[in-house]
Amino acid sequence: MRQIRIGDITIDAVIEREGPWRRPQDFFPAYNEAVFRRHLPDMEPEFFDTASGKMFITYQTFVVRTPRHTILVDTCTGEDKGHPPPFDFPGKERWRNELFALGVSFEQIDYVFCTHLHIDHTGWNTTLRDGRWVPTFPNAKYIFHKREYAVWEAEYAKGAEPPGKVFRDNCLPIVEAGQALLVNDDYALDDTVTLTPTPGHSPCHCCVNIFSKGQHAVVAAI
Ligand SMILES: [Zn+2]
Known part of the structure; x- marks a missing residue:
């Protein structure tokens, strides 16, 4: 793109x-x-x-760079997750290589927005290190919708698979590390990045608005 x-x-x-x-x-x-x-x-x-x-289906992360922040919107399926096909496949390094080719390091990420908490939107949230899932982006705050998080937390508590595993490996470690912001429908990072609730595909799916100098973009990822 x-x-x-x-x-x-x-x-x-x-x-x-x-x-x-x-x-x-x-x-x-x-x-x-x-x-x-x-x-x-x-x-x-x-x-x-x-x-x-x-069908053409693209797993992608949008890298949004504002004058103040470097932001990721959604994090694909990630590495080492042990998912069944088609979510685990060879060549995951492409994602990392393309991010680095933009001149963006993991440490530079300020915010990670997850439009929803499905398997193909939360994968790179975490990395397997010494047998534990830890946040991939050490300096980032991760934006999860509060009620979306609660739904998948309840599925995890019931032992439901596979959503429970996605919650356990991709979302829970972020909260445990103190890097999650659990937000409501009207969350706004500032006057340039805000949410619009678009439930349906998932319980509390959101689109991400981007505003600058009279222009407006919407990241509508499912
Ligand atoms: Zn989805």
Whole structure:
């Protein structure tokens, strides 16, 4: 992705995985061939690859650099998580290499916004070190929606898998390290980065607004 500029703010995408790699029959439990055929002309070629019969799905982090802060929005699936396919796959170093190629180190990250707490949006939150999951970004505050966090905490308490494992490995260590900010719908970091509640895909999914010099971008990641 080319860099997007919103006033004084830049936005870059760091890719973990992209390209056509999932069949809609495997992705949507209620897949219907007739409905698929009807919408196919709108999906080709940007979202569906007819040759392979697979959808384009991108796991990516948005790197938002404001005059004051370096921010990540969502953290893909991460490394060493032991997830079943398709969430574990070779080549995870691409994500790290693309971040570093922007000139951004783990230590420079000030905030990590998680639009929601699913497996493919929280992975790089933590890193396995000496058998323990620790925050990957040592100087960052992580923004989790308070009620989204509570829902997955309850699933974890019930022993539900896989959401319990995602909570335990990707979210709980951040709170235990004192690096989480559990926020409400109206959270605003400052006058440049705010949330809009967009529940549905997950209990308290949020979009991230970016404002600068009269321009406005919305990160709408699911
Ligand atoms: Zn999701």
